[in-house]
Amino acid sequence: NAGVTQTPKFRVLKTGQSMTLLCAQDMNHEYMYWYRQDPGMGLRLIHYSVGEGTTAKGEVPDGYNVSRLKKQNFLLGLESAAPSQTSVYFCASSFRTSGRTGASTDTQYFGPGTRLTVL
Amino acid sequence: ELKVEQNPLFLSMQEGKNYTIYCNYSTTSDRLYWYRQDPGKSLESLFVLLSNGAVKQEGRLMASLDTKARLSTLHITAAVHDLSATYFCAVEVGNEKLTFGTGTRLTIIP
Structure with missing residues (x-):
């Protein structure tokens, strides 16, 4: 098993360009x-x-969009990159388990990361 | 809004010494x-603590959870250089996602 993989590992963008992780x-x-x-x-x-087919916003969603058309894939899009989006991006996945109040996330497994620089 | 605070943020310790990292969180949660x-590098899972009083140990690391105090500790016993890393605690929010602390950067000095 490969676990969680991310593509690309590194990317440099100019302000205003778009890309998908x-x-x-x-x-x-x-x-x-x-x-x-x-x-x-x-x-x-x-x-x-x-x-599959569901997405939700987290803490810092502005400037990003996502899609999950297949269960095994999760895409992150930047429509118009800004220097403030320079960062390391990590993807993670987990099973759904049962908690005290219903369904719950389990241990999350992380991908190797993508280092993005926006000039 | 859940807040997760770790302290210290930076820690330098000598090999062979013991120390504790603290993780405080602001609202009720049963998973840490x-x-x-x-x-x-990427993040590697160490422990999951599921209930009040839970204690887990792996080698020189031991984690505990006090849900009433909203506090978890990560205790390092007789530190060795290989333990140098950044350690994060993360608290489950709303059954679907985690909120991470800012991390504790641990440096073990020979």
């Missing part, structure tokens, strides 16, 4: 997530998905 | 995770 997982996980990591700020959730 | 990140 691909996340793929082969663990049959229901839940998938996109985070960004900036120095001194930990990981912040951009968007997430609890199943 | 600890992750490790090496420089330039």
Whole structure:
């Protein structure tokens, strides 16, 4: 099993350009997530998905769009890149498990990351 | 809004010493995770703590959870250089997602 993979690993964009980051997982996980990591700020959730065809906003969704057309793939799009979107982007996935109050996320498995620079 | 605070943010410690990293969170949650990140690498799961009083141990690391105090600790025993990394706690929010602390960068000095 490859686990969680991300494409590309590195990318440099000019302001205003667009791009799509691909996340793929082969663990049959229901839940998938996109985070960004900036120095001194930990990981912040951009968007997430609890199943094929569903998406939801996280903490910092502005400037990003996502799609989950297949269960194993989760795409993150930047329509018009800005320097503030320079960051390391991590994808993660997890099983859905049962918590005290209903369905719950389980341990999240992370991809290797994509380092994006916007000039 | 859930807030997750870790302290200290930076920690330098000598090999062989013991120390504790603290993770405080602001609202009720029953699931807390600890992750490790090496420089330039991805995050690796260390522990998941599922209930009040839960304790997990792996090698020189031991994590505990007190849901009443909204506090988790990661205790390092007799530190070795290989434990140098950034450690994150993460708290489950609304059953579907996690909120991460800002991380504790641990450096073990020979």
